[in-house]
Amino acid sequence: MTELSKIRNFSIIAHIDHGKSTLADRLLESCNAIDQRIRAEQLLDSMELERERGITIKATAVTLHYTADDGETYALNLIDTPGHVDFNYEVSRSLAACEGAVLVVDASQGVEAQTLANTYLAIDAGLEVLPVINKIDLPSARPAEVKAEVEDIIGIPAEDAPEISAKNGINIHSVLEMIVKDVPAPTGDREAPLQALIFDSQYDSYRGVIVYTRIKQGTVKPGMDIKMMATGAVYKVVEVGTMTPTGLCPLDELGAGEVGYITASIKTVADTQVGDTITTVENPASEPLPGYRAVQPMVFSGVYPADGAKYQDLRDALEKLKLNDASMSYEMESSIALGFGFRCGFLGLLHMEIIQERLEREYNLDLITTAPNVVYRVTKTNGEVMMVYTPLDYPDPMEIQLAEEPYAKVNLIAPQEYVGNIMDLCQQRRGEFKDMVYLDASRVELHYEMPLNEIIYDFFDALKSRTRGYGSLDYELIGYRPSKLVKLDILLNGDIVDALSFILFADNAYPRARKICEKLKENIPRAQFEIPVQAAIGGKIIARETIKALRKDVLAKCYGGDITRKKKLLEKQKEGKKRMRTFGTVSVPSEAFMAVLKLDED
């Protein structure tokens, strides 16, 4: 076991694209942890999707051995955190495994919404926050101003913050020295009852679940019987060790202050919830570590195979994904329109998109996704309180005494010239203005309280477009509030297509209904007959469009040289038809579902 004084546990926090993963790579390189031959960009983001999107989805950890200027060798445990608002809880648990956080701030962009949000999380977790000014090689870099910003806005000293370029490897040494000098060594009693914090876990088909943990108190060794304090699951430890950039490195034991992994033939990540505390069966800790929260999906959406016959494939794929992602939930659902599928729960829209993309890419599935919705709380006239996860379950208006929807606290940061635009946007989205703070001469932070539902519909995109990409956003759930809600049904040729129904704020129903009808009209191909597209609330039609009958779809000319070309054209048209779902008499392409999800507000 490494002496406590020679251990440093830290993470790197940053706004998206400020260079977190690049810095992590440079730290690994500086400690000779990466074999140059196998070096891929951004080693810690190991998922293909993570690298493509430039975001970290899952937390990872790695132990580096660094010989400092004082001649001592330290074990530096770097815990990489996810970088998106959807994963705030995961971030908070990763931070709870550390004593310090390196705060990366872009030398030209300065402090952004997520910089702040993550810093507050780190400060709340009691961490020493050490700012680093990155990308000083950029012509637009303004390190002195950015340092002042960090001091003014965040209120932490930044005078001595290293000015670095992770990309070009400038000044990486000073970051390592700062970590050794300024991150407090962990404390803990290695003889005490075991308290190990789970900050992530990953399913491996050979070893079962690999639990990433920070030992807070006590010691864990192979052969011990351990218990997850929240889920109650009991297992016998098979192996413990540390993570190195090239793989797992087994050890005899892990003691307080150390970061490492435990395997115990665990079958599912559901038993190893992030934030849970591991203790021993023989000598259990009297209480778990603070901060555990069961993960709650916030956004739900119906996921159906585009080809109904692929239902079983979708089920298998979800089962496999779930092994590795405890924050996703799925439950069988059936829709009259789409047949069998699943109601899936996600942490947020990004999480939803990632899961969809992984299903389509890694499992080669073609999906139809219904409009995402939040969880509504409905008190019925008979006193029964129900949580509504899908519009299919929304009770008849006559049975509803009180309908409530979840609200979130939203922090927005943008240059001040966009304040008007942001206020307009938030007002449209039913935001309640709380206050506004000038971060510096040119940037403003606005606080709103807003229905979560308004945030999940392209709010982030709308914000970006109204602030020319400069606006940033962070939100946090604050509870349920009464609301005027209605369920909007869509009828095609007179029949309700249940998969297109959704719940929304009553005052938004008319404009949204009109828009949806327009979008469907654009996306549903003309048929032999006229198709009315209607939107209705409780049987009352509030919007209508008509898809005219197809009158002209013909290749006027077709001679010798055209045949091959026109055959291809018809073949393509035929393939398009294959991808359509037939509802009663109307064929709807899966793009129509997507179009309904993305209602451009402009």
Place this chain on the structure above:
Amino acid sequence: MPILTKRPNKRPLGLYIHVPFCRSKCQYCDFYSTCTKEDKLIDGYLDAVCDHIKEAGELAPNYKVDTVYFGGGTPSYFGADGLAVIMTTIRRNFDVDNNAEITFEANPDSVSDRLLHRLRAEGFNRVSLGVQSDDDEMLKKLGRPHTYAQAVAAYHKIRKAGFRNISIDLMYGLPGQDLQDWQETLDNVLRLNPEHISCYALKIEEGTPFAQCKDILNLPDDETQADMYLAAVETLRGRGFRQYEISNFCRKGLVSKHNMKYWTGGEYLGFGPSASSDFAGKRYTLKRDLQAYIAGIREGGDIMEDIQEIPLRERAGEYLMLRLRTNVGIDAQEYEKMFLLPFAPLEDVLEQRRRFFHATQTDTGRWVLTPKGYLVSNDIITDLLLAQDGSSPLKRI
């Protein structure tokens, strides 16, 4: 009883000669042609085509040529001498039927008495005249190098030269055109009393000048175009024309025999750059490049752009796609015999279309599309192709 009464019949064959020369390029046209005046290219083309015909003739001893079609480009602009040389070469290297249909395409600005008499003497018996519109402003917009008066004059010259089978090409759905304009065009052209009329909807093809300025062309919408189409069908039928293909109408049974080969699975060989062939089970297209064609023929290089052997299953799709363009239509027994696939799934689609007056059956039970059906034929054909995809081969007929 004699065992052999006669030699087995030769198989019929169509020949297409692509003549890639024009006075000027029309704004909408994406056929391969050039406005070059270089003798090297023009003579080179003539030599290459003739050499190509000689080569091909050797490969087709068991065929009898019953149609020859000179298209372009503008064959009439290329001139009578060249066309005559090619036709002579064809006769020397292929067995050309005495009653073969021999067509050339002509533009009003390049029709002369000399040309007509020369070609008439060479056995040409059908002319396809590109008139397109009766409105000089429109002709200008389209980039046509002639007026309507020239077209009328050319038509009379052709008739006077002794051609008894004249086709006129017209276009509708033109920039700024309305239903009445189109109706007038039809009425004017009908006064000439041609044997055959083709009516094509203007299609904006990629890479043409029109594609560049598509949005400011003020093209009639799909509804209007559909009305124009049905107006043409109605008008021509009233004047004794039979619609035998989506865009083609004829009197006295004078269908374009050559073009019918394209739609009924006949065999044809193409010569000249960009020409296509369907011969001995293979479909192929030559490169769209005059110089490459000349060089390829001269030096024995590659002149193919694309060659494909079409499997039977795919031929079954072509059968639907092509025959349903015509009034020949498709037939259950014929289909099942040719492709060993069940007709029933197709019949379901057709029955459903019958309810919308898109399809109907002839006295002999063959399925054909109605004019309304022709208008949405892509939609119908893709439905049929889908039904065909899902069907498995018949165990027995």
